[in-house]
Amino acid sequence: MPELHTRCADLIEELGIASKGAIEAVTPLTGGVASDIARVDLADQSLCVKFALPKLKVAADWHAPVHRNAAEYAWLEVAASVCPNASVRLFGRSERQHGFAMEFLDGTDVYLWKTALLAEAPDQGEAAKVGDMLGRIHAASAERGFDQSAFQNRDDFRALRIEPYLTFTAQAHPALVGTLNELAGILYNSQQVLVHGDVSPKNILFRPSGPVLLDAECATMGDACFDPSFCLNHLVIKAIHLPTSRDRLLGDVGLFWAAYSAHVMWEPTNDLEQRICRLLPALMLGRVDGKSPVEYLNEQGRAQVRQLAMGLVSNPATSLASFVARLNDHLKEHGK
Secondary structure, eight states: OHHHHHHHHHHHHHTTSOOGGGOOEEEEEOSOSSEEEEEEEOSSOEEEEEEEOSBOSSSSOOBOOTTHHHHHHHHHHHHHHHOGGGOOOEEEEETTTTEEEEEOOOSTTOEEHHHHHHTTOOOOSHHHHHHHHHHHHHHHHHSTTOOOGGGOOHHHHIIIIIIIIIIHHHTTOGGGHHHHHHHHHHHHHOOSEEEOSOOOGGGEEEETTEEEEOOOTTOEEEOTTHHHHHHHHHHHHHHHHOGGGHHHHHHHHHHHHHHHHTTOOSSOHHHHHHHHHHHHHHHHHHHHHSSSOOSSOOHHHHHHHHHHHHHHHHSOOSSHHHHHHHHHHHHHHTTO
């Protein structure tokens, strides 16, 4: 991809990392739909370079402002200050190119959480570690004096998350329009904590020092319920998809929540848990009927998630323990 090579070379030189001629190779990386990402090899190190795209690489017509790249970089800076072991080294950002460079994480002791989950690899306490990391970042951002200036991005968040997961999904479910639109309003109007917006196993690398959360393109001040709901949604859908790992994955819901909720001090924990129980099934529905459908589910799997989600949206659980119990009961009743 000659154009990507040129953009990477310009960025590396603009940031003063190396001259254009010092680049030995540029390798496009896959896995995301919102950015062009590449590995840039220099003689003495490898970097990851990322540029925001104005139109996401999905079938639906989905656009988002490229200045979100600045919020992502700012989120990574916050993560580095709060959880040094859960961060990457940053090399700078270009406002002109809407791109930045960071450390490229690689090695035999580094693995992607999504890959481990789908391969049904032995559990290594990942859910609790992610919950703890996320709780620490949320708590730090809720403290008085936290600089929110880089994260006044609720319109970007609406374009990247609220509209594709809730508002768009509501069009396919007229009976749930009121509930989904109410949730959309709650998310749009809140400024509780610094929301990452894409706490997905595909964005979480594990190394010996712990998890590293990347891809904060949706970063904004928002409602604390979003990040836990978004992450737990992936665990729940994989639990439905992988019956032999179901007990472990549903158990991870409780482990994640216990680790995360230990840091909640900005509101009563029960209030937050109840909002998560309302939003989580709506996001489940968004992964089958929204703009970003799960790629590994077949039609039978999508129908199963849809049926479960619709019932839990209409009649929400009041705790994550009861959410898991109801899901388990449904799957056993239907022989799944």
